[in-house]
């Protein structure tokens with residue numbers, strides 16, 4: 001069904017038009033208030049119109065918008081250093097505008113490393129079912145979701161998609177042409193599936209054994225979403241060689257980053273990669289301010305505390321609606337409910353109760369609220385969800 005406007009019909013947005021945001025709330029022109037429990041899909045982690053981010057962006061807007069990477073961008077080296085300090089394992093950063101570009105840079109870094117370190121035959125990138133890595137040709141191929149590839153073939157060679165959790169298939173698939181393993185520590189789009197810690201450590205060991213690059217896609221599960229700055233930091237000994245981040249690190253301003261160990265990035269020299277806009281002055285200014293806020297002591301503590309409360313409340317809801325909710329999914333404030341009724345029905349109905357939620361694979365109702373929410377916001381969301389489920393039940 002084509003909508004009556006000139007925008008590509010790739011999305012089917014509801015009728016509501018949001019014109020203003022404040023904290024975890026969005027407002028329409030008429031002043032109707034909605035509780036935002038999806039945050040532009042895990043992007044607006046600091047809430048909408050955070051005064052500090054607004055101030056920094058405004059100040060930067062009157063100074064300098066754009067340079068391109070042919071000149072040094074004030075604050076970029078500092079932001080890279082700050083993230084490398086947080087990560088411990090990373091030594092180099094390439095800034096991008098989006099998650100797909102960050103994943104793209106990660107895959108190029110891995111292949112270039114293999115190529116220039118004496119293994120030009122190592123080109124294949126292994127990923128897993130349920131993965132999501134973006135919508136460019138190569139990241140769609142890496143994601144391996146046939147639905148997103150349909151009609152866009154031929155698939156780009158050099159990608160192998162394996163069944164999530166099939167350890168034997170993985171061991172069998174690794175060959176002399178394997179370059180890297182690409183994985184989300186918590187699958188977002190695929191249905192909010194966290195990888196068990198022993199799996200991350202197992203992947204690390206496997207990559208070390210075979211000389212492969214381990215790439216994490218933390219575009220969705222990073223930036224404090226799970227209660228650590230990055231999700232893999234929950235796992236001792238589970239660090240990657242390369243990592244893509246985006247979404248939350250810009251607090252709503254387009255900013256992505258590819259992090260790599262100094263070793264992995266050593267062959268990414270002049271001429272190998274580039275971006276006109278990536279890591280521009282506006283994005284970097286906001287990125288530094290967003291990290292300032294994420295570094296505040298209460299920030300990650302709040303994510304852990306509120307997500308525990310949310311989980312409890314979800315358990316209660318599941319007990320209340322055993323015929324509608326299958327199970328709880330996710331980690332931290334990237335949490336969802338696998339439904340027994342169509343997830344889309346619940347998402348649409350929730351609008352009637354001024355609650356914004358999303359969907360993910362496996363019929364999961366996806367929630368990724370701003371990370372600054374309080375228990376009161378959780379109560380408000382649960383109340384709206386309860387009413388929504390009652391409506392859906394009555395309609396079904």
Ligand SMILES: *Cc1c(COP(=O)(O)O)cnc(C)c1O
Nearest residue numbers: 098099100132133134188219220
């Ligand atoms: C959203 C997402 C991407 C793509 O990010 P864009 O900014 O939309 O290009 C890649 N990987 C994961 C895990 C994501 O959630």
